[in-house]
Amino acid sequence: MLSDEKRINFGTFETEVLPDRIIDRILELIKNRQLQPGDKLPPERELAEIMQVGRQTLRAALRALSAMDVIDIRRSSGAYITDLKPNTFIERLEFMFRMSESSIIELFEARSALEVTIIRLAASRITSEEFEQLQAHTNKMAEQLDSLTAFSEADLEFHRMLSQFSRNAILAQFAEVLLKLGLETRHKTAETLEARQQATRDHQAIVAALATGDPDLAARAMLAHMNTAKSNLEQLLSKTNPEGFGV
Numbered sequence: 280m281l282s283d284e285k286r287i288n289f290g291t292f293e294t295e296v297l298p299d300r301i302i303d304r305i306l307e308l309i310k311n312r313q314l315q316p317g318d319k320l321p322p323e324r325e326l327a328e329i330m331q332v333g334r335q336t337l338r339a340a341l342r343a344l345s346a347m348d349v350i351d352i353r354r355s356s357g358a359y360i361t362d363l364k365p366n367t368f369i370e371r372l373e374f375m376f377r378m379s380e381s382s383i384i385e386l387f388e389a390r391s392a393l394e395v396t397i398i399r400l401a402a403s404r405i406t407s408e409e410f411e412q413l414q415a416h417t418n419k420m421a422e423q424l425d426s427l428t429a430f431s432e433a434d435l436e437f438h439r440m441l442s443q444f445s446r447n448a449i450l451a452q453f454a455e456v457l458l459k460l461g462l463e464t465r466h467k468t469a470e471t472l473e474a475r476q477q478a479t480r481d482h483q484a485i486v487a488a489l490a491t492g493d494p495d496l497a498a499r500a501m502l503a504h505m506n507t508a509k510s511n512l513e514q515l516l517s518k519t520n521p522e523g524f525g526v
Contacts, residue, residue, distance in 0.1 A: 287313050289330050301332060301340035306349070309360065320350065320358040383464055387512060390457040391505040394438065395498050397454060400445035402489055402497040409444050410489060416440065417482050424475050431466050437482055468511045477507060 290304050308314040320326060323341070327334045341358055344350045350358045405413070416437060423429040435458060442451035458465075469475050481504035488500035 289326065298336055298340035298343060301330065301337060302343055304330075305340070305344060309349070309363070314360050316360050316362045318360045319356075320360075322357060383461075383512065383516065384509075386457065386460055387464075387505075387509055390454070390461065391502070391509065393450065393454055393457060394441075394505060395501050397442055397445045397447070397450055398485065398489075398497045398501040399494040400447055400450070401441050402492060402494040404446045405444040405489060409440075410486075413437070413440055413444070413489070414486055417479075417486050420482060421479050424472060424479065427466070427470060427475075430475050430478075431469055434465070434469065434478060434482075435462075441485075464512060464515075468508065468515055474511055478504070481507060 287308060289308070305314070314320075320341075321329060323334060323337060327337045330337065341350065341352065345352045345358075348361055349363070351361050352358045416433065420430065420433045420437065423433055438454065438458060439451075442454045445451065469478065481500075485497065485500045485504060488497040491497075
């Protein structure tokens with residue numbers, strides 16, 4: 280519960296206020312750090328009186344905030360501000376992507392831009408030990424060319440490792456969403472041995488560029504890899520119905 284020392288100005292509204300205005304006010308208080316993770320909101324009846332709104336309207340606003348994972352409503356004790364970790368937002372973003380009409384190509388373009396940014400950071404932040412891990416993983420990929428499933432999993436892990444080595448948790452989480460959303464198309468574009476061989480060469484070029492510590496060189500290697508993958512994707516889409524793939 281908010282202590283007496285921490286009085287919050289929730290504001291007051293006319294009785295017919297829409298839930299959206301209550302939501303906006305709560306979010307504003309969180310943004311201004313007047314409400315912080317772990318804070319308990321006043322009981323529903325009390326909060327309705329403070330804000331001068333109907334309890335039904337307030338209840339609708341609180342339900343919406345709960346759906347957004349901004350508050351955690353506990354039946355036995357009340358409503359609390361959540362920890363608001365980035366992964367909560369990322370999960371919501373993944374849901375919105377799946378519900379949107381964004382094309383597979385748009386999704387791929389977003390991932391390309393992100394991968395180039397990630398590789399630039401990784402080039403200057405990767406440790407010697409991490410580089411050795413990445414190099415060993417790339418060598419292992421070259422031994423898995425005959426297995427589409429094993430190769431696809433190793434390919435996914437290669438890009439996850441780069442995200443980790445970028446030392447940017449937010450970018451890594453965005454990248455994870457885009458990787459998940461593109462799993463089916465990635466699998467389809469790697470169906471031929473030739474495509475897997477090309478991807479392996481691209482990964483080896485990326486590793487070689489990282490060895491120089493030059494972010495620009497690493498970015499060019501990644502961009503070349505993504506351009507090749509995009510070309511493969513476009514060829515695949517020209518032969519099939521894009522709606523047959525899960526974004």
